[in-house]
Amino acid sequence: MSKREMNWAAIDADPRFQALHAKKTRFLWSLMIISMIYYFLLPFGTAYFGDLFKIQVWGPINVGLVFALSQFIVAWAIAWIYARRANSEFDAMAQDIINDAHNIK
Known part of the structure; x- marks a missing residue:
C-alpha cells in the first residue's frame, strides 16, 4: 500500500496514535513551560534582584552573566x-x- 492509499483519518483515530500524541504533547508542554520560566528568570532577576546579579564571581564575570550563559546549558x-x-x-x-x-x- 502506498502512502497515497493510507487511511490517514483511521490512523489519526487509532488509540495508539492518540496515546502517542497525548504523551508527546504533555511532555513537550512541560519542557516548554520549564524553559520559559528559566528564560524569564533572567529579565525578572535583573529587574528585581539587581544586587544579586551584580555580585562578582571571577574578575569581570558576575552572577548575571553566569546565569545568562547557563541558559545555553539549560537549552x-x-x-x-x-x-x-x-x-x-x-x-x-x-x-x-x-x-x-x-x-x-
Missing part, C-alpha cells in the same frame, strides 16, 4: 532530555503504528 539539556525520551519511548510507539499502518482501517 542543551532540554534538547538532550527530549531526544532521549523520543528515542526510548516516542519512536517505539510511532514504529508500532507505522508497522501496522497498512492494516489500520
